[in-house]
Amino acid sequence: MKKFELLDHTADALLRAYGKSTEECFSNAAIGMFSIITDLEDVRCVGESRIILENDDIDGLLVDFLTELLYLYEVEGVIVCDADLRIEGNRLEGTIRGEKRDPERHRIKTEIKAVTYHMLEIEPEKGFLQVLFDL
Helix, strand or coil, X not given: CCCEEEECCCCCEEEEEECCCHHHHHHHHHHHHHHHHECHHHCCCCEEEEEEEECCCHHHHHHHHHHHHHHXXXXXXXXXXXXXXXXXXCEEEEEEEEEECCCCCCCEXXXXXXXXXXXXXXXXXXXXXXXXXXX
C-alpha cells in the first residue's frame, strides 16, 4: 500500500494519506507534507522528539499535528521523515523522527504556508485521510 499521493488541485497541495489505522494515516500525512517541502530521500531519521497534543475533535487534532510539525520545521529547521503515533480519544501522543535541515543536502522544493480545514476528510475505516496545504 502506498503511503500517500498528491491529488490535482489548482493552486495549493492536496494530499491523500493512506493507512490501516488513524495513526498510520496521520503518520503518512506528516511524511507526505514533508515530501512536498523537500526530497525525503536525502533526510536521515537520526533525531527524535516526543509530541503530545489534544483537541476536541479528530479534524482539529490532525490540523494541530501537522501545524505543529510545520512550526518545528519553520522555527527549528526540523524535517520529519517518520512518526510513531498513538491516538486515544482527543489525545495524540508519539515520537517523530528526522533531522535538522542541512542546506547542503536538503533542497527546498516548496514552502507550505498553512495546513487548512478546507477539503479535509478523515476516513480511517476507508483507509485514508485528505488534507489541503496552503502554498
